[in-house]
Amino acid sequence: MATVRFYLRKKVLSDGTSPLVLKIYKDGKPSINHTDIRLFHRDWDAKKRRVKTTHLNHTKLNNYLLKKLAEANNTAIEMQTANDNVSSKAVIRKIKPNSATSFFKFGEEYGKSLKKAGKYTERNSAIASMEHFKNFLNGSDIIFPEITVSLLDRYKAYLANDVKIGKKQKNMSPVTVNNKLSFIRELFNSAITASVVEQKYYPFGEGGMEIKAPETAKHGLSMADVLLIESVELTNRKYNHARNLWLISFYFGGMRASDVLRLKWSDFKDNRLHYTMGKNHKPGSLVISKNVVQKVENILFQYEDEKRGPNDFIFPDLKELPNFASKFEIKKFISTRVSAISTVLRNYVGPAAGLMHPLTMHISRHAFGNVAGEMNISLLMLQKIFRHSIILTTMNYMKNFIHKEADEAMDAVLNFEPVNINKPSSTAAMQMVG
Numbered sequence: 001m002a003t004v005r006f007y008l009r010k011k012v013l014s015d016g017t018s019p020l021v022l023k024i025y026k027d028g029k030p031s032i033n034h035t036d037i038r039l040f041h042r043d044w045d046a047k048k049r050r051v052k053t054t055h056l057n058h059t060k061l062n063n064y065l066l067k068k069l070a071e072a073n074n075t076a077i078e079m080q081t082a083n084d085n086v087s088s089k090a091v092i093r094k095i096k097p098n099s100a101t102s103f104f105k106f107g108e109e110y111g112k113s114l115k116k117a118g119k120y121t122e123r124n125s126a127i128a129s130m131e132h133f134k135n136f137l138n139g140s141d142i143i144f145p146e147i148t149v150s151l152l153d154r155y156k157a158y159l160a161n162d163v164k165i166g167k168k169q170k171n172m173s174p175v176t177v178n179n180k181l182s183f184i185r186e187l188f189n190s191a192i193t194a195s196v197v198e199q200k201y202y203p204f205g206e207g208g209m210e211i212k213a214p215e216t217a218k219h220g221l222s223m224a225d226v227l228l229i230e231s232v233e234l235t236n237r238k239y240n241h242a243r244n245l246w247l248i249s250f251y252f253g254g255m256r257a258s259d260v261l262r263l264k265w266s267d268f269k270d271n272r273l274h275y276t277m278g279k280n281h282k283p284g285s286l287v288i289s290k291n292v293v294q295k296v297e298n299i300l301f302q303y304e305d306e307k308r309g310p311n312d313f314i315f316p317d318l319k320e321l322p323n324f325a326s327k328f329e330i331k332k333f334i335s336t337r338v339s340a341i342s343t344v345l346r347n348y349v350g351p352a353a354g355l356m357h358p359l360t361m362h363i364s365r366h367a368f369g370n371v372a373g374e375m376n377i378s379l380l381m382l383q384k385i386f387r388h389s390i391i392l393t394t395m396n397y398m399k400n401f402i403h404k405e406a407d408e409a410m411d412a413v414l415n416f417e418p419v420n421i422n423k424p425s426s427t428a429a430m431q432m433v434g
Contacts, residue, residue, distance in 0.1 A: 004072045006035075006065055008044040016040060022072060035068075037061065082148050083201075103142045104130060106191055118327025120335055129183035132159065144188060144197035152209045156181060181211050221367040225355055226250060230295070232353040239352070242344040244299045245315065246364050251292045253385040254365030257338040258331075264312040268300075282387045317341075
């Protein structure tokens, strides 16, 4: 068990006083927590570890020290109950967390680094994840060694059943729950790399909590749906613009919406589209298929008369961005625009086209995958089109859309003559005759 005591240091400061410290011994290893109290050695009873009556405020100080000693002992007992291998340093950090050991202080610094790197979406996700975790802890701070498997199990149940999102109490989806837990794992790994916490306290992986991504169904539109989107008459300019962006994304392998908004006139050369994917910075080019070349030209023609800015953007969305120096502000602006465009697609374009499923910018990628899945295109080729870093990503993505062989197998198994339920079987007939 840990031993918690107050000591007055021998070091004498310039005013003749010495600092009072809290020492915690665990397995023969001491750790020190400095208090804000300074005393003359004549006013400190080293044997009884209390302030002598010679000090003007001895009663108030002794009451304060008793309270702090009780809190420290309770903290030590709680931490050792959860983890008998807890160190004296961990107990000290819990009593007085600092920026190096506090989960939330470390998380704040991590968020700042994401912002500096221009990672808008990742930073927003990190802030939301920290807020949910702090709400679970009733607003209190926590140090990394306290994040145990049992705590994470309770947090997982809390997210799945009790969490409040916005003004409503609702259950998080399994994917969102996994994302929240993955953030804690990511921050824990960063803290280990930064030597803030020891590996032995890591609560994930083998022997700890394993985070397995749940399989989610991806619904892609059919070619008939795409034709409906192409042919629906949209007199509203904003609706038509959203439809144009969606179609350009689909015509070029389900381009990510952020990449569509970044397209420049100079990206089209020699009947090909040349661009670098923003997510993984993979360069490449795609042919303008002969089947859609006229459709692409018709869309681009609608934007030829618009004033070209210094950045040569085809579409007007990013021309409104005043500052191109900050990666973070650019990604923030793009995220806001994509959200607004998807709202138009979902609420107006999709219903106008008579679609049965919600329409968003990202659905164009699913639509391309769904149509490709019916055409036996090789996974290697689809990996190149989607620009996935590894083919396993392509395999996991396309398994949502490859149904042809399974459909044919179902038809083969169920290919039998229908039974006339009004006609008795031969066995039953024989029994009746007998």
